[in-house]
Amino acid sequence: MVLIGEFFLAQDDESARQVRPRSSHDFPAVRCDGIYPDDAVQIWEARLTGAMSNLRDVVPLANDGFTVFAVPEPLCTALAAAGRDRLRATALVWAEAASEPGDPISPDDAVDLLERAAALAGSRTEMHLDLYCWYFAP
Template sequence: MVRVGEFFLAEDDESALRVGPRRSHDFPAVPCDGIYPDEAVLRWEAQLTGTRSTLRDVVPMANDGFTVFAVPEPLCGALAAAGSARLRAAARAWAEAASEPDDEISPANAADLLERVAALAGSRAEEHLDLYCWYFAP
């Protein structure tokens, strides 16, 4: 199954509606191809905050396999505040929790992605933007 997507910063939900496969934009973004980011976000939040939020869909997933969701505020704060060691530990736990062969991600790639998303989360407050994610899994 092809999975493409990215975490990105946008001013609001209306701006977030303009993203997706083959749609160019100039928002700060981090690609997250090959994973289910909605599942990853819930695991990251559990690791970093001890809680799990309900994801807020901006574009609910339909039969076409496309969705956009807002990253929960508690996770954004935890990502921005977490140090590198904490992010690497959360990434390692996430990589080890992969239950399906096509859900696998190496610990090194997991850490790289989580650190890059954390950098986005850290810059969102100074930019007055919100953190979102879109992905396409047909």
């Protein structure tokens, strides 16, 4: 299980590479502890766009369990444009798919995370930043 993770906005890949677990930064961010965000992003994109992009690693996953990836532009656009009902429906499908025996993701937590990630995606254009995610899964 992923112990910690975060969706965040950064100026570019180089800035995103500087983000690490247990280090502070000033980027707008949404915590995503307890999930595999790379899997979530692919499910969200498939539901919201009908397609699935390859994730672009900024820091490839290594033996230490840490990675940073760029959230695909089609998903960022879809998140920013999706209404509350569409986000809720997507989150509920994702929660069902992502839950494992003994380690469920509650529907309420799934909806909350997706709504907060969508708000972050919506603010990226006006701030001239890109959406990234890091996670640590030892």
